[in-house]
Amino acid sequence: MNIEKGKISGQQLLFLIAGFVHGSALLIDFTVGITEHQTWMVILAGLIITVPVILSYVVLAKRFPEMNLVQINDMVYGRFLGKVISIYYIFFFLMTLSFNIRDVGELYITFLMQDTPFIFFLIVFTATVSYAVAKGIEVLARVSHLFVVTGLFAIISTFILLIDQMDFSNFLPLFELPFIKIFQGIHIVSAIPFGETVVFLMIMGCLNNTEHAVKKTFLGLMIGVVSLLIVAIRNTAVLGGIQTIWTSTSFQSIRLINIGTVLTRMDFLIGIAQTILIFLKCSIFFYVSVTAISQLFGLKSYLPLVLPLAGIEVIVAATVFQSPVDHATITQNAGIIYSVPLIFIFPPLSLLIAKIRGLPKPERGKGT
Amino acid sequence: MILLLLIYAYILIANVPGLIKRKEWKELIVFSIFYVIAFGLGIMYVLGIPVPSPMKGLQHLIVDILGIEYPQG
Amino acid sequence: MIKKNSFLIIKLIICFSMCISLSGCSGAREINDLEIVIGMGVDKDKDTGDILLTAQVVKKDAAVGGAGNGGGGGGDGKSFWNVSSNGKSIFDAVRQITHKTGNRLFISHNQVVIFGNDIAEEGLQEYIDFFLRAHEMRPTTMILIAEKKASEVLDAKPETEKYPAMNIAKLVETSGFTSHFFEVNMKDFASCMMSGTTASLAPSVSIVQEKDNKDIYVAGMVVFKNGKMVGKMNHDEVRGLLWVLGKVKSGVIIVPSPNKQGKAILEIVKAKSKVKPEMKDGRIVMNISIKEESSLSEQTTTENLATDKALEKLQEASAEVIRQEIMAAFNKSRELKADIFGFGEMIHKKYHKEWKTIEDKWDEIYQTIELKIEVDSKIIKTDLLKKPVSPIKKEK
Numbered sequence: 001m002n003i004e005k006g007k008i009s010g011q012q013l014l015f016l017i018a019g020f021v022h023g024s025a026l027l028i029d030f031t032v033g034i035t036e037h038q039t040w041m042v043i044l045a046g047l048i049i050t051v052p053v054i055l056s057y058v059v060l061a062k063r064f065p066e067m068n069l070v071q072i073n074d075m076v077y078g079r080f081l082g083k084v085i086s087i088y089y090i091f092f093f094l095m096t097l098s099f100n101i102r103d104v105g106e107l108y109i110t111f112l113m114q115d116t117p118f119i120f121f122l123i124v125f126t127a128t129v130s131y132a133v134a135k136g137i138e139v140l141a142r143v144s145h146l147f148v149v150t151g152l153f154a155i156i157s158t159f160i161l162l163i164d165q166m167d168f169s170n171f172l173p174l175f176e177l178p179f180i181k182i183f184q185g186i187h188i189v190s191a192i193p194f195g196e197t198v199v200f201l202m203i204m205g206c207l208n209n210t211e212h213a214v215k216k217t218f219l220g221l222m223i224g225v226v227s228l229l230i231v232a233i234r235n236t237a238v239l240g241g242i243q244t245i246w247t248s249t250s251f252q253s254i255r256l257i258n259i260g261t262v263l264t265r266m267d268f269l270i271g272i273a274q275t276i277l278i279f280l281k282c283s284i285f286f287y288v289s290v291t292a293i294s295q296l297f298g299l300k301s302y303l304p305l306v307l308p309l310a311g312i313e314v315i316v317a318a319t320v321f322q323s324p325v326d327h328a329t330i331t332q333n334a335g336i337i338y339s340v341p342l343i344f345i346f347p348p349l350s351l352l353i354a355k356i357r358g359l360p361k362p363e364r365g366k367g368t
Numbered sequence: 369m370i371l372l373l374l375i376y377a378y379i380l381i382a383n384v385p386g387l388i389k390r391k392e393w394k395e396l397i398v399f400s401i402f403y404v405i406a407f408g409l410g411i412m413y414v415l416g417i418p419v420p421s422p423m424k425g426l427q428h429l430i431v432d433i434l435g436i437e438y439p440q441g
Numbered sequence: 442m443i444k445k446n447s448f449l450i451i452k453l454i455i456c457f458s459m460c461i462s463l464s465g466c467s468g469a470r471e472i473n474d475l476e477i478v479i480g481m482g483v484d485k486d487k488d489t490g491d492i493l494l495t496a497q498v499v500k501k502d503a504a505v506g507g508a509g510n511g512g513g514g515g516g517d518g519k520s521f522w523n524v525s526s527n528g529k530s531i532f533d534a535v536r537q538i539t540h541k542t543g544n545r546l547f548i549s550h551n552q553v554v555i556f557g558n559d560i561a562e563e564g565l566q567e568y569i570d571f572f573l574r575a576h577e578m579r580p581t582t583m584i585l586i587a588e589k590k591a592s593e594v595l596d597a598k599p600e601t602e603k604y605p606a607m608n609i610a611k612l613v614e615t616s617g618f619t620s621h622f623f624e625v626n627m628k629d630f631a632s633c634m635m636s637g638t639t640a641s642l643a644p645s646v647s648i649v650q651e652k653d654n655k656d657i658y659v660a661g662m663v664v665f666k667n668g669k670m671v672g673k674m675n676h677d678e679v680r681g682l683l684w685v686l687g688k689v690k691s692g693v694i695i696v697p698s699p700n701k702q703g704k705a706i707l708e709i710v711k712a713k714s715k716v717k718p719e720m721k722d723g724r725i726v727m728n729i730s731i732k733e734e735s736s737l738s739e740q741t742t743t744e745n746l747a748t749d750k751a752l753e754k755l756q757e758a759s760a761e762v763i764r765q766e767i768m769a770a771f772n773k774s775r776e777l778k779a780d781i782f783g784f785g786e787m788i789h790k791k792y793h794k795e796w797k798t799i800e801d802k803w804d805e806i807y808q809t810i811e812l813k814i815e816v817d818s819k820i821i822k823t824d825l826l827k828k829p830v831s832p833i834k835k836e837k
Contacts, residue, residue, distance in 0.1 A: 091422075299394060308379065
């Protein structure tokens, strides 16, 4: 029944999740505009809210070993409804993938290479991602170690380099903003980056050993959260009141590194680290999309779908929003609302239904 | 434009012969569906025809019709 | 087998050619095509209301040829070029410079931005957006205000430096030695402007004519309120502000010697400050405590000041000087109705509920703030002399 013949170990899952969450480090800029200096609180609150949900994903995956999300949906909701829900998920995967690809493009045209046409970045990036996906999940899992280490190195070193420019009184006053803004902030943080880990429901079917899955997932999540917190704290401490006006706060704080007139102009460093991590994130999303679609249609392998989907994604990424402003507005409103059912409602519901119906039914030849 | 045609020709060449040889008809059908969609979108983009954006539609649905929205500003 | 190999070779060739042709970006600009800008000045053209932008550009031959070129080459002697242009806005003026030069300006190495007096009076809010938004500008660029026109300041050729802009940048960086003014960069200025109540400052540069040479002189700092220039502060007042902000690095304090026959000159070695805002019954009291260490660097009297009693008196006297500088700064800020110390933000951080009610009336409330200043001044060394040079008095 498996599309993917490869297996990943628990530790690789850990690093995949860590890199995935860290890849959203630049995406917390969506919340900074809303929650200003309370962003770190919002991240912690989002974590607390989503941890039980994410644990339900892992328990669900453990209950249905070696099955991915589409198969689980089919079993739990019946063939018709299950397929409808899977299509909803696939829509979510494809859309979010296009947002992330677009993010990379926006990063480059705003900060690093301004004169190059936008579509170039999309094509090159998507081509690399599709190559990675065609190689399979094992390859992705193996390189995730390296990516996570690179990313951590980048943010920790920039944090240390900026320590003398930090002013921790920027975090006061502590509870200033109206609750609706905090709520929106928490909603955004729970949906992106934490909620997007729902994609791992497609990948956990490939675990070769589900024993310690809960522990590993949790650990991976923690590493990711720590990275996000370091970024949020660094930005608030360094920039203080003005952090809401920049398109990307991380870039701006890194520009301020000025030590001994030698260590200046480091913004390329964060550009590289961020590109690598978004690459990991996009590869995972793309992999999940192709496997989900192949599973839905009952295909034997997902390989032929990789390139057409890549083509679709490039064009969608290029046209779905008009500008970064559009991207930000829509993500802060509609984007997180339509993903709420997928992240918060369906998996725990599946778990509940599975428990009630006693799924999966033990088949002959397989133990309980 | 030429780049587009080249890329799509490559996609076709890389995938179709393998599929036909292995007689994987279902895969071929699904592949063709997506290939046509991708090609169509690509042509629209290159020719400058505005491609409808799914998120705009979703935004309309959620904000205008269902009225769920966070206060701006 | 052969077919497989040849396919492999084709793939390798494609990869290799992609590496060569695709690396790089279409936004690449060669050094020959750049005009490297190291200083910018913004003035207002009275007649047309346009902005006069002056950009100080490095002359490449002079930069490369350097000291070796001695007698050869043109006798011009200037290694920079101040090119100026008019425009309706700063970005417009930047692009209009291409009417005069063949290359676009490359602003990434810009050290200073100098605003002319007229622009400062009108208000910097309109002009500062470009410097924050442009991708090439660094937020660590320094801001200065010219006493009259920015283009004149950029013209003043320094004696020991090649470029006026670098000279100005170094001038500001060494401000720590006197602590009579301090460095303000784009980011600090923007932070002050974002805060509704804090007033921002920028060093003020003027031209001093000495014989044939025009020299640059920093006379003090300019105070801005909501981006508009409202007044100036002189050296002592600025140092008063720096005492409170804890940014004094070094400087000179002159106190009369205990026997009133001369002066003792102290060099500030270290200074720290702590400010605690307090709200009591609707009155705001700022508790400022300054800890300062200095060394006796010079004395003009023959009295031996290196005794405990004399040092104590000197310490008291220097504490008094510091107190007076702080009060001078505070009084000036009250006169200009500008919260240069950032007291508003401190109250905001500590008492944010009350802050909501008093934020709008901050201007009036600022006048009623009480300062409680405590100075702890220590003289920790007397440099190389134990006793002053003077004949030993015979006991009578």
